[in-house]
Amino acid sequence: MFPVYGALQWLNNSMDQKELFELEQQCIQECAPPCTAACPVHVDVRSMLAETARGDFSAALKIYQKAVPFPHILSRICDQPCQNVCRRGEIEESIAIRALERAAVNHGELPEEKKRPMPKRVGNVAVIGGGISGLTVAYDLARKGYKITIYESGHELGGGLWKADRDYLPAEVIRGDIEVIYELGVEVDLNTLIDHIHLVELRNAFDAIYIAVGPHASEAYELARDQYGLIKVDPVTFATSMEGVFAGGGLLWGIEMHSSVTSISEGRRAGISIDRYLQKVSVTASRINEGPYTSCLYTDISEVGTRPLIEMGDPDFGYEWHEAIQEGKRCIQCECMECVKACEYLREFGRYPRRYVREIYNNLSIVKGTRYANTFINSCSLCGLCAEICPENLDMGAVNLKARQAMVTQNRMPASAHDFGLRDMQFSNSDKFLMMRNAPGTTASDYVFFPGCQLSASSPEHVERVYSDLQRQLPDSRIGLMLGCCGAPANWAGRPDLFESILAAWRMHLQVMENPKVVLPCSSCYQVFQKHLPDVEIVSLWDFFDEHGLPAGAVSANHTVSIHDPCSTRYESQMQDSIRRILGRLGYQIEELPRSRERTTCCSYGGMMWLANPTLAEKVVQKRIQEGEADYVTYCAMCRDNFVGRGKRTWHILDLIYNQGSDEQATRRGPNYSQRHENRARLKRHLLTEIWGETMDGSQPYESIQLNIADDVQAKLEQRLILIEDIQRVIEYAERTKRKLLNRQTGHYLAYYRPNTVTYWVEYLPTEAGFAIFNAYSHRMEVPGSGS
Amino acid sequence: MSEPEQVWMCDNCNIPLQPDKVDVAYMGNAFPVELLKCPKCELVFIPEDLALGKMVEVEKQLEDK
Numbered sequence: 001m002f003p004v005y006g007a008l009q010w011l012n013n014s015m016d017q018k019e020l021f022e023l024e025q026q027c028i029q030e031c032a033p034p035c036t037a038a039c040p041v042h043v044d045v046r047s048m049l050a051e052t053a054r055g056d057f058s059a060a061l062k063i064y065q066k067a068v069p070f071p072h073i074l075s076r077i078c079d080q081p082c083q084n085v086c087r088r089g090e091i092e093e094s095i096a097i098r099a100l101e102r103a104a105v106n107h108g109e110l111p112e113e114k115k116r117p118m119p120k121r122v123g124n125v126a127v128i129g130g131g132i133s134g135l136t137v138a139y140d141l142a143r144k145g146y147k148i149t150i151y152e153s154g155h156e157l158g159g160g161l162w163k164a165d166r167d168y169l170p171a172e173v174i175r176g177d178i179e180v181i182y183e184l185g186v187e188v189d190l191n192t193l194i195d196h197i198h199l200v201e202l203r204n205a206f207d208a209i210y211i212a213v214g215p216h217a218s219e220a221y222e223l224a225r226d227q228y229g230l231i232k233v234d235p236v237t238f239a240t241s242m243e244g245v246f247a248g249g250g251l252l253w254g255i256e257m258h259s260s261v262t263s264i265s266e267g268r269r270a271g272i273s274i275d276r277y278l279q280k281v282s283v284t285a286s287r288i289n290e291g292p293y294t295s296c297l298y299t300d301i302s303e304v305g306t307r308p309l310i311e312m313g314d315p316d317f318g319y320e321w322h323e324a325i326q327e328g329k330r331c332i333q334c335e336c337m338e339c340v341k342a343c344e345y346l347r348e349f350g351r352y353p354r355r356y357v358r359e360i361y362n363n364l365s366i367v368k369g370t371r372y373a374n375t376f377i378n379s380c381s382l383c384g385l386c387a388e389i390c391p392e393n394l395d396m397g398a399v400n401l402k403a404r405q406a407m408v409t410q411n412r413m414p415a416s417a418h419d420f421g422l423r424d425m426q427f428s429n430s431d432k433f434l435m436m437r438n439a440p441g442t443t444a445s446d447y448v449f450f451p452g453c454q455l456s457a458s459s460p461e462h463v464e465r466v467y468s469d470l471q472r473q474l475p476d477s478r479i480g481l482m483l484g485c486c487g488a489p490a491n492w493a494g495r496p497d498l499f500e501s502i503l504a505a506w507r508m509h510l511q512v513m514e515n516p517k518v519v520l521p522c523s524s525c526y527q528v529f530q531k532h533l534p535d536v537e538i539v540s541l542w543d544f545f546d547e548h549g550l551p552a553g554a555v556s557a558n559h560t561v562s563i564h565d566p567c568s569t570r571y572e573s574q575m576q577d578s579i580r581r582i583l584g585r586l587g588y589q590i591e592e593l594p595r596s597r598e599r600t601t602c603c604s605y606g607g608m609m610w611l612a613n614p615t616l617a618e619k620v621v622q623k624r625i626q627e628g629e630a631d632y633v634t635y636c637a638m639c640r641d642n643f644v645g646r647g648k649r650t651w652h653i654l655d656l657i658y659n660q661g662s663d664e665q666a667t668r669r670g671p672n673y674s675q676r677h678e679n680r681a682r683l684k685r686h687l688l689t690e691i692w693g694e695t696m697d698g699s700q701p702y703e704s705i706q707l708n709i710a711d712d713v714q715a716k717l718e719q720r721l722i723l724i725e726d727i728q729r730v731i732e733y734a735e736r737t738k739r740k741l742l743n744r745q746t747g748h749y750l751a752y753y754r755p756n757t758v759t760y761w762v763e764y765l766p767t768e769a770g771f772a773i774f775n776a777y778s779h780r781m782e783v784p785g786s787g788s
Numbered sequence: 789m790s791e792p793e794q795v796w797m798c799d800n801c802n803i804p805l806q807p808d809k810v811d812v813a814y815m816g817n818a819f820p821v822e823l824l825k826c827p828k829c830e831l832v833f834i835p836e837d838l839a840l841g842k843m844v845e846v847e848k849q850l851e852d853k
Contacts, residue, residue, distance in 0.1 A: 743795055750833070
């Protein structure tokens, strides 16, 4: 038996179907382009022109004919409302759409229609008037199997078409296209005028009637009329006041030479009504956007270059095929894709948010089977760039975070996704690093400096220096210190329970210190405090320096730099301004990156993308470091370390304030994962000793084990996320229990141990000074004898 | 001495490892795998290529199930 996580669980834990639908609606990528929306019969102009540009006129014609029953006729006389809204028209002349439709008709060929068994719908329908609107109803309904009779007062089908200019619309074109009506087995009564008495008779003889006789002849019918005396119909269904009688075409408009494409559209829509009426289903249900409407698609055309209209060599014939191809290439192929263009992550998975939210929903609804979207959900940096860019502000980060929470609740979160990051957080909030102290000799604090876990890991020397500078700058204030992790990784991992417990601890600690104002150099901590601890007063270190001045001894330089704003500062313009003013004061010239401030990008640390999808994270960092030539300056330790790790010269702003932007600091690689732990632990120990005169006790036996690790092995450990402490634990366990293997060829020992959710294997040899490490690897599966 | 069972010894029991069925478990699923094992104390040997290859693959499959 498998656990049942059906709809109910889903409803309780995450979004319901209504919410999914709303999210899907927010993504406008699938909205029809303006040309198609404005077209009364919604020709898929964009696809048709794509085929034209490729030179496949038969494919173009197939697309055209799908929307248009009489393609030869309409491609000559359409009044092309599409052209008025063509986005090319905002730059220069719109695309010659009708001319390209005619080119498709001229140069394309339709495959012979396969003889398919005609559906046999029961019912007979009379069509009064053989103009293009009536012919459309006859065409559509005959193809559904209804028995159709057309009553035409003239001696030939075509109605108003015969009034068009013959040079433009020759008789053989009209007759050629109309031939299909006879082929469909429609009965045609020519020279038959239907007056009102006949109409009533026909109503008794037929199941439904469509009137499309033009404005003049329609005067005979005793049907409800509008204030202009025209026959009144329901604007959606085209039903008249007489039951089962529908009307459309020029008679609704009072115009003899009515827009042919509108007449076709009205015939088509009336046909849908008649079909539904005869099927005895709702005539009105879900009938949106059947006629022309305004497109909801957004397309940025600011980068579209000019491409002038292609002139025809022979205007009477229309475009030659090679001319048509060139004209087809003028189509912009309107689409939105704004977020996908901006976000490496959204691009990586090959689709766009409308599809993504559906996949997420499906992923969370799976009871049994493979959850293909797990990696997608966990790869997002949650940086919010998509929401900023999206014309509808759809935030995939928020969707992904919610999905992660649902996965955790469903007990379906892959352990490998965030485990390492959560354990790093756990380390920071253990005795090894966690501490809170009022300044020596005080029992409360006015300010508390909270450097966060990564600045402490990356540049512990800066933390000590800032703390003493704060005290120097505000000699009359009591300034405390608090070390630990704010809890952001728990939030990113979709663990509200864990996150909330960490926040509660901070709340309590701050209360004990009598609610000091928290000074924050890390913008991720800032975001957490601002959003989740709204009662706590906070100030970013950069705003603090901007307000109170730079620390004494800050040194200036003359150099051009580009600023990488951390993604967590996206909407912190105050902080971004402070950084720019600080750099100005230090004498730096700023060359802004093309994407900065509210459009800045994530360095790949956010949302733990780097853990869930290292390959993608690499692409994200590489892309960002290639966006500017100048050296970068940032104000997040992880951004700095990520960039320098890939060879981009980058300073943390504290490197500039304290060290004048030395070459050494621009190129110093960040510490590895083990060193990050060690740096944090050492920082706490040092501060406690130096400032508070305290010593730390309670170290574990394994911590004293000395290891000797060659650089190539160390690099392997880093890539495999294996820490020094993991290796120390394995050796301590193996040596204590004597449970180890011996390789008789090499003489090396191999031991394994599972101190957490991972089993670590270490190949080693005791040496005089400790242990030499030759290799280490790990897996998550449990095997017997791992000491767990 | 190139066959794995000739190379690997249990250090404590001082006997060569032998192939045997061992239960490997993940996320509530357990399945038997043939591994080298100490016949006496049941210490097992998982080679690096198995840990970083097939085992990761199966872990991912189970995580996405």
